[in-house]
Amino acid sequence: MPRPRSLTQEQLASAALAVIDRDALAGLSMRAVAQELGMSTMGLYRYVDDREELERLVVELVLSAVDTEPPDRDASWRERIEVMARRLRDTVGAHPAVVPLTITHRHRSLGVLRWSETVLGVLTEAGIEGERRVVALRGLLSYVIGAIQLEHLGSLSGPGTVAISQLPPADFPHMAETARHARNVGPDQEFLGGLAMLLDGLGA
């Protein structure tokens, strides 16, 4: 790893994120980021080993914006978990184009680790311990990750619903009927509703 001089890795990640937000993920290239920074393409390799590391920095930049301060202790532990889940969802949702990157690079993110640490603290205060706490954390994380993707990459509301309404109703009777009800369920209600199922199951 070379030692940065005029730039920080964070500035590099910001430039890459700017490219992605403007030109979508397909627009991300070493050349595009270099141009965004007004430097030569090869100059990037002074700050980064390869494209993969650049992607990891972008994911880290996005996820490090998650507020991981423990929520107000006056709230019930259930409310505090809801707050944490919303924070993660909203932070990623601010940059939907990076969602596919988070999939491959999420597990190395300090932001998610800090988020997990705070959630584990809340679970512990709720009296959830040992293996049950492992399962609870992983269950919550799985749900939030999946929900973010469903929301931003082909949702039941939006274009997904259109596709469903074009399905042969004879083969998909339940889908046809569900699509009608889905129109009345907004993304927030959907996200919090699924989360409520999980929390009910956790014994809140």
Next chain:
Amino acid sequence: MPRPRSLTQEQLASAALAVIDRDALAGLSMRAVAQELGMSTMGLYRYVDDREELERLVVELVLSAVDTEPPDRDASWRERIEVMARRLRDTVGAHPAVVPLTITHRHRSLGVLRWSETVLGVLTEAGIEGERRVVALRGLLSYVIGAIQLEHLGSLSGPGTVAISQLPPADFPHMAETARHARNVGPDQEFLGGLAMLLDGLGA
């Protein structure tokens, strides 16, 4: 769309899947698939508009292998949902390298639509109707999708746990302790445990 002659789209998808299974997702290219089929690269464009359509066919091929027959009606509706969740997870898990592709192309997959139709049928028989059924289906799908990814792209067990054990324990006390318990939780137990939380919440 051109009309196929010597090949079907399914054969094309199989060849692409073979390339992915052998050389990982990075090895997938139009040239590699053409070589796998013993034809010219441009010959592929007779069967497919572009690379994206090829990827969609691969996802469809994998997901169409999910058994969507309604499970044994002697089982409780909770057990039947568990069967459906396991089927989806195990089918995708047979080709972990395509997981990143399923993320972008899943929503157009007939396999997932059929899976959803069957799950909705079970939920209906359980007396879950209207908007609550929408939320239940989406919650289940979110969880299964997220859990598949967590399992195959950076799990808490495996390399993820190693990373966690290298974290400064002073900053991550709960993570350190949880990692110890995580060693005793296998992937199946983890998957079914999180699912059980959801099903408990659904009122099984």
Next chain:
DNA sequence: ACCTGAACACCGTTCAAGT
């Protein structure tokens, strides 16, 4: 009509050369 290979405009990255 069906299929092909050369060519184009990209990509990430290596490497030798500049200051």
Next chain:
DNA sequence: ACCTGAACACCGTTCAAGT
């Protein structure tokens, strides 16, 4: 020491040419 541009080995895809 730091930074650069040409070059290499790849991409997906266009297009004119073959049978």
